[in-house]
Amino acid sequence: MQASELQNKFERIRANKWFEAFVISVIVISALLVGAKTYELPSTMASVTLFLDWFISAFFLTELTIRFLAEKRKRYFFKSFWNWFDTLIVVISLIPADDTELALIARLVRVFRVLRMISIIPELRILLVSLVKALPQLAYVMLLMFIIFYIYAAVGSTLFENINPVLWGDITISMLTLFRIMTFEDWTDVMYETQEVYPLSWIFYLTFIFFTAFAFLNMVIGIVVNVMERENEKARAEKEAALLEEQIAQGHVEPTLHDVMKELRELKAQLSAQQAKACNTSPHR
Numbered sequence: 001m002q003a004s005e006l007q008n009k010f011e012r013i014r015a016n017k018w019f020e021a022f023v024i025s026v027i028v029i030s031a032l033l034v035g036a037k038t039y040e041l042p043s044t045m046a047s048v049t050l051f052l053d054w055f056i057s058a059f060f061l062t063e064l065t066i067r068f069l070a071e072k073r074k075r076y077f078f079k080s081f082w083n084w085f086d087t088l089i090v091v092i093s094l095i096p097a098d099d100t101e102l103a104l105i106a107r108l109v110r111v112f113r114v115l116r117m118i119s120i121i122p123e124l125r126i127l128l129v130s131l132v133k134a135l136p137q138l139a140y141v142m143l144l145m146f147i148i149f150y151i152y153a154a155v156g157s158t159l160f161e162n163i164n165p166v167l168w169g170d171i172t173i174s175m176l177t178l179f180r181i182m183t184f185e186d187w188t189d190v191m192y193e194t195q196e197v198y199p200l201s202w203i204f205y206l207t208f209i210f211f212t213a214f215a216f217l218n219m220v221i222g223i224v225v226n227v228m229e230r231e232n233e234k235a236r237a238e239k240e241a242a243l244l245e246e247q248i249a250q251g252h253v254e255p256t257l258h259d260v261m262k263e264l265r266e267l268k269a270q271l272s273a274q275q276a277k278a279c280n281t282s283p284h285r
């Protein structure tokens with residue numbers, strides 16, 4: 001009974017909004033602490049930052065332990081990628097490597113503690129998962145964009161090499177110049193320079209900008225938004241299903257007629273299976 005009460009207590013702590021807000025605050029302080037260490041600090045402040053760093057590491061270890069103990073089935077804790085990620089970051093940050101040759105690695109690991117914000121906030125997880133799931137579709141868009149880049153770079157290098165070999169000397173440099181044009185970084189200066197020799201070269205630049213900066217960029221945004229909408233719908237459905245199951249288990253919500261009919265069909269199927277099994281096992285007369 002005490003173990004059950006302790007389990008429920010850890011679950012309440014994990015689900016508490018104030019506890020979650022405090023964890024987020026500690027993550028933000030951890031990020032600010034990493035930034036503060038890039039400055040030359042007095043010895044007193046350096047001691048304070050060292051103390052805060054160890055306090056944050058100890059707090060993260062405590063918070064991770066609470067999340068582990070709050071899990072009813074402990075093996076399910078390690079089925080989540082984010083739990084593995086948090087565990088790895090916390091364990092590595094506990095290694096005392098500040099005064100060794102691995103001090104640089106230790107600082108980099110502490111920088112990555114900011115990424116724990118993603119594992120804490122569900123909305124950030126949805127954003128990241130949506131971006132990852134959109135990558136297969138984005139790959140084809142990027143491939144088509146590379147083809148357009150390559151064609152325009154070949155044309156630009158052929159036509160404009162004698163005008164400015166620094167920008168159009170070969171196809172690689174031409175692709176870098178086209179990337180500069182796509183990001184609108186002083187692209188008009190490049191266009192005006194070639195227009196002095198080829199007055200109609202504006203067609204080259206405007207069509208390229210239309211294909212890359214407008215068409216392809218909107219395609220990328222559309223793909224990511226579409227995947228994000230599906231992930232949000234999936235998250236809402238899972239949340240509603242979990243809430244409904246919890247309410248039914250606690251007796252707050254009575255089963256609907258659909259649920260009763262479903263259970264009756266399942267019982268009927270089980271009864272039919274048992275009758276068929278009994279007929280098959282009975283001796284033949």
